[in-house]
Amino acid sequence: MSTPNSQSNGTGRVITMGQAIREALAEEMRRDPNVFVLGEDVAEAGTAFKVLKGLVEEFGTDRVIDSPISEPGITGLGVGAAMTGMRPVIDIMFGDFITLTMDQMVNQAAKIHYMSGGKLKVPMVLRTTMGASRRSAAQHSQSLHAWFSHVPGLKVVIPSTPYDAKGLLKTAIRDDNPVAFFEDKMMYQLKGEVPEEEYTIPFGVADIKREGSDITIVATSSMVQVALAAAEKLAGIGISAEVVDPRTTFPLDKETLIESAKKTSRAIVVDEGYERYGVTAELASVIADGAFYYLDAPVKRMGAMDVPIPFSPALEDLTIQTADTVFEMAKTVCGRI
Amino acid sequence: MSTPNSQSNGTGRVITMGQAIREALAEEMRRDPNVFVLGEDVAEAGTAFKVLKGLVEEFGTDRVIDSPISEPGITGLGVGAAMTGMRPVIDIMFGDFITLTMDQMVNQAAKIHYMSGGKLKVPMVLRTTMGASRRSAAQHSQSLHAWFSHVPGLKVVIPSTPYDAKGLLKTAIRDDNPVAFFEDKMMYQLKGEVPEEEYTIPFGVADIKREGSDITIVATSSMVQVALAAAEKLAGIGISAEVVDPRTTFPLDKETLIESAKKTSRAIVVDEGYERYGVTAELASVIADGAFYYLDAPVKRMGAMDVPIPFSPALEDLTIQTADTVFEMAKTVCGRI
Amino acid sequence: MAKTAKRTKPTQKARANSKSINGVDVEDWLTMYQQMVRIRHFEERVNGLYTAAKMPGLAHLYIGEEAIAVGVCSALNSDDYITSTHRGHGHCIAKGAEVDIMFAELLGKAAGYCQGKGGSMHIADQKNGNLGANAIVGGSAGIAIGAAFSAKRLGTGQVAVCFFGEGALGQGLMYETMNLAQLWKLPVIFVCENNQYNEYTHFSETAAGQIVERGRAFGIHAEELDGQDIRVVYEAALRLVERARKGEGPAFLMCHTYRYHGHHVGDIDRAYYRKKEEEKDWVENRDPIVIFGDWIIKQKLSDRSVLDSISSEVKAEVERGAQFALDAPYPDASEVDTNVYA
Amino acid sequence: MAKTAKRTKPTQKARANSKSINGVDVEDWLTMYQQMVRIRHFEERVNGLYTAAKMPGLAHLYIGEEAIAVGVCSALNSDDYITSTHRGHGHCIAKGAEVDIMFAELLGKAAGYCQGKGGSMHIADQKNGNLGANAIVGGSAGIAIGAAFSAKRLGTGQVAVCFFGEGALGQGLMYETMNLAQLWKLPVIFVCENNQYNEYTHFSETAAGQIVERGRAFGIHAEELDGQDIRVVYEAALRLVERARKGEGPAFLMCHTYRYHGHHVGDIDRAYYRKKEEEKDWVENRDPIVIFGDWIIKQKLSDRSVLDSISSEVKAEVERGAQFALDAPYPDASEVDTNVYA
Numbered sequence A, B: 001m002s003t004p005n006s007q008s009n010g011t012g013r014v015i016t017m018g019q020a021i022r023e024a025l026a027e028e029m030r031r032d033p034n035v036f037v038l039g040e041d042v043a044e045a046g047t048a049f050k051v052l053k054g055l056v057e058e059f060g061t062d063r064v065i066d067s068p069i070s071e072p073g074i075t076g077l078g079v080g081a082a083m084t085g086m087r088p089v090i091d092i093m094f095g096d097f098i099t100l101t102m103d104q105m106v107n108q109a110a111k112i113h114y115m116s117g118g119k120l121k122v123p124m125v126l127r128t129t130m131g132a133s134r135r136s137a138a139q140h141s142q143s144l145h146a147w148f149s150h151v152p153g154l155k156v157v158i159p160s161t162p163y164d165a166k167g168l169l170k171t172a173i174r175d176d177n178p179v180a181f182f183e184d185k186m187m188y189q190l191k192g193e194v195p196e197e198e199y200t201i202p203f204g205v206a207d208i209k210r211e212g213s214d215i216t217i218v219a220t221s222s223m224v225q226v227a228l229a230a231a232e233k234l235a236g237i238g239i240s241a242e243v244v245d246p247r248t249t250f251p252l253d254k255e256t257l258i259e260s261a262k263k264t265s266r267a268i269v270v271d272e273g274y275e276r277y278g279v280t281a282e283l284a285s286v287i288a289d290g291a292f293y294y295l296d297a298p299v300k301r302m303g304a305m306d307v308p309i310p311f312s313p314a315l316e317d318l319t320i321q322t323a324d325t326v327f328e329m330a331k332t333v334c335g336r337i
Numbered sequence C, D: 001m002a003k004t005a006k007r008t009k010p011t012q013k014a015r016a017n018s019k020s021i022n023g024v025d026v027e028d029w030l031t032m033y034q035q036m037v038r039i040r041h042f043e044e045r046v047n048g049l050y051t052a053a054k055m056p057g058l059a060h061l062y063i064g065e066e067a068i069a070v071g072v073c074s075a076l077n078s079d080d081y082i083t084s085t086h087r088g089h090g091h092c093i094a095k096g097a098e099v100d101i102m103f104a105e106l107l108g109k110a111a112g113y114c115q116g117k118g119g120s121m122h123i124a125d126q127k128n129g130n131l132g133a134n135a136i137v138g139g140s141a142g143i144a145i146g147a148a149f150s151a152k153r154l155g156t157g158q159v160a161v162c163f164f165g166e167g168a169l170g171q172g173l174m175y176e177t178m179n180l181a182q183l184w185k186l187p188v189i190f191v192c193e194n195n196q197y198n199e200y201t202h203f204s205e206t207a208a209g210q211i212v213e214r215g216r217a218f219g220i221h222a223e224e225l226d227g228q229d230i231r232v233v234y235e236a237a238l239r240l241v242e243r244a245r246k247g248e249g250p251a252f253l254m255c256h257t258y259r260y261h262g263h264h265v266g267d268i269d270r271a272y273y274r275k276k277e278e279e280k281d282w283v284e285n286r287d288p289i290v291i292f293g294d295w296i297i298k299q300k301l302s303d304r305s306v307l308d309s310i311s312s313e314v315k316a317e318v319e320r321g322a323q324f325a326l327d328a329p330y331p332d333a334s335e336v337d338t339n340v341y342a
């Protein structure tokens, strides 16, 4: 399937990230009768974020299924259904609630193919959210994708644009493995070009969201827009930044990250998860290792502040990286202080 | 409290890691009547690993309490008891089962102090195990300490010797925060010197287990013995390796790690968790950043192979690092091929 | 800090020099009435703040369910524990919190109960035994049995109440904790506020069988009652608290109730999941404040004018509290990384 | 691969040309007997391999509980699903697996059901509908209802059985899945093997109330029976499977039983948690194979010599299987990172 360039695919059709996700689901559900959606308030309510609004009208309550508030139970049901012929898409409202799914995802879903010597498989998708700044406080704002990324047997997708979200979600649904798909809840209204014609995006292929020559900014999900804004500001002071979006934390396109850093000789990694022992650690150490002989400065990590996310707007906004903090860091890394 | 040198404290008293852990618990339970132990088969059975054998005889079933097989429930009980005046030590038999405790540990225990603006606190310890090579297969062999290390509000201890285990466990029990304590189940029989007199070991202080000048090997828990064996072999070919044990992944003694790497100009990090997005990523990126201008070679990561842990001995042994693999890597990093 | 109204805990025995009904003093009935009205006014003001875009985030209003929080908490001592939910303002007030400090928390101000770090879904008031609201559905059940465990172990005689919505019965943790509580005869009462809906889904679509049986399955004493009538709730709570205090173990109390507003303040168009007539029926025929007020008057414990003046006094208190919070400063930026560790 | 004995599934209706009791053919009763004996010999051989240090890791023996696996699985079709536990060899055999391939798996050999990657605690046999043993207590309940969900959605008429020990009732997931199963009338049967102990702790110390009520709390049809008498188990399983197949929903079957050996093969000194006399009583007075054999003879369905020859044939088969596995090669080192992803 073709994968038109994500920056400007020339179709002119602009939709939101939420719409892109709904489209991906609808298309896959039309294509394959074994795909179904299961989660809390996914049917008539169309999820708490209204992202799936309209889906139940087309597919009915047999395929868009409201569940009790049983994250472990519905994830487990998904695993079993996937093992026996279905392609479940499990909706976990807030990414913070994946805490409740860890056993089913990690000890069951991730390992069944291997433990059975390849005889059983678990083609399921767990869709969930991430991202702070919604004034939702410590238990509804986390970006916990690092955990699943740590686990062999799982694949992890963190899209940053409507285009990527649609193409990657379709790939996720067709994948024969358990895939965790993290959507930034603040980005559901983000608009972007998405072609009318069908396409999928392969996993493990990073996308260069902006080309540049002086510094590489590797950014994920919500932080891609932040990095692009920082790059724009950097251009204003004569620093040419390249913005690279891995799109999937596993499989990880190490090569593109490393090549970009080799080219620019400087790199920053930006992610909305907690900084310590998080995604920035992996990305930074992959680059620091792979581009070691090319780097003019240490790779700098910029994650969320290592604190439970505070409710107060006066505090919450301090905990995530912004175009300004990335701009400042890039300046410093480029020796411009 | 004094912290005598761990390598040879001169007392001559040698006990196993299991005994050291039991001693720490017994001493703290004598000191503070609010300390209690709760877990599956901890009382008469003394845990599945027999580590607590004898504790119930001294403290009774009111303080060494057998629980149903309810990891989320007993962890939650621990959180609530800790908030209201007790100091629970929750025993989670296999580290693989922390999957079931993630919500209580991460969304509750880790955040309550912060979310309450400092008014409530959760002085509890979750003791659990880690480590493969016991032929226990994919759901009883994982080392999942990276997850808790990622979470602000938690502290994480991964001792590598009887001496460290005892001193750190006593500190953990006295700490006013939720602490996760990972014991390598293959090391319960490991012997080491432990003084008769009381001592504690502060968190966040790395221990140099062997001094050296050519290369730094940062190793955790089970991998410390592996690193020490590799260092011995390296000495045989004229490479002087320094073995540094962080002892706690959070708080992390970045300074000691970085200073050692600056001194030797080369570093390897070895840990038994899955390699990707794991503890080695954090340690490597901390060193690559902090010692950037001193390093002669990229920092190399050596974690467990990124596969579900296989049952077959013929395969399982291939998944974790050994003195040989560390020796070979160190040779390569030192340019001796 | 505004503290306009005396809020004595109703005692369980009649005092000689005071008219009493069912062994409860008149003042105590009126205090309960006042608390219900306080919750009502508080929540209406919260809604107003949201509508006027003065409150960050969302809030889940307790309006319609006041008889449960007040009925149960009136049976508790100040040092008894409660754990609360995302719909927690009512529990917080009923357990003795001040509305001004609550408003400050809801607005993310430094003067709030949690210095603005917790907000609506994490408000806690440890001085009055409120161990906190919780944004994980069912997430506080462990804390509740843990508090009960401490009480039993330390021999303090305290009791813990775990408030939860019927939606929490979807969470396995509820069953694990009920089993533990009954095994060890912990002094804890599981209070199920069955307001008929889990967010936008009727509970009959999410709960199989009879809810009270979920408690009985563990041998726990369980009762089902009308949560709109505070006299019924209070009477049951008194009995069950007494029982728990005496060491007779946990109880499960399932209260039928209804939330008048949306799942949260932003949930305005509700027709797709529940009928206007249904809402109207509860509001007009089963309002807990009306039911209680009418009874007070009928029993000649007081008259309408007294009730009206309670309401207007509380309303003024709430207004002063909101204003206090609106004027209060945000926490200093330096607070962002304090209190991560104790 | 050794396949010495014919293992036809007992049919539910009597055939005209064959003696039948309770509507079950003689051959089918004998097949069940053979399966029970096969499990017994298999497990004894496993114990022998462990004692002789020929088996890596540990194993949890099913000896004493054979009537449950065989009674239930005899009521299933080959394409019906089961999910199993850490104590899973019995379920695996009862669902139709070959002992030689099983031994190979237990020894970590390439010829094993999972290429040696799973071992005792993860043995799976998807061809016979066995979705796998599970080393997380209660961990397979989600898989079981998921398989039942598929069956219902795809209209295949299959049924899923979730085997679990009474210890799994400590896990919240069990309740979440029972609720889901009953809500959606999934064709799943929860079979509780109550062998009295969670590892080294008696179930009365870990389970409050009456266990069958745990199912009834969700409106699930629940029964309690003697798990040592295969006729009782089989009869109930036939009924409940039939019921589930017809779309009448899930069931909960609690079977009283006992494990003769330790929690695992290494659990030798058991006096601190259970009395020798208790073990002796079950072994001598309630052995499922003895009970069944005696009945077969009493009913004149067969005689002792036939039963004895079944036993010796199976024993030889088991011995050949063990030898096959001992001689089989380990997987190649290159297998270590295959099958991580499909």
Ligand SMILES: Cc1ncc(C[n+]2csc(CCOP(=O)(O)OP(=O)(O)O)c2C)c(N)n1
Residues within 6 Å of the ligand: A040, A069, A071, A093, A097, A100, C060, C086, C087, C135, C136, C137, C164, C165, C166, C167, C168, C169, C195, C197, C198, C199, C263
């Ligand atoms: C574990 C978890 N899952 C989902 C949610 C999202 N959520 C918040 S409130 C709610 C409904 C709760 O219903 P109920 O328990 O009946 O309480 P009510 O809102 O009716 O008071 C849901 C699903 C959550 N907060 N926690």
Ligand SMILES: Cc1ncc(C[n+]2csc(CCOP(=O)(O)OP(=O)(O)O)c2C)c(N)n1
Residues within 6 Å of the ligand: B040, B069, B071, B093, B097, B100, D060, D086, D087, D135, D136, D137, D164, D165, D166, D167, D168, D169, D195, D197, D198, D199, D263
């Ligand atoms: C979630 C989890 N907790 C603890 C264990 C350790 N464990 C293995 S078997 C067992 C006892 C299980 O008892 P039961 O369910 O009654 O099964 P039985 O062994 O009696 O057949 C325990 C606690 C586990 N495997 N999984």
Ligand SMILES: [Mg+2]
Residues within 6 Å of the ligand: C165, C166, C167, C193, C194, C195, C196, C197, C198, C199
């Ligand atoms: Mg509700």
Ligand SMILES: [Mg+2]
Residues within 6 Å of the ligand: D165, D166, D167, D193, D194, D195, D196, D197, D198, D199
């Ligand atoms: Mg058992």
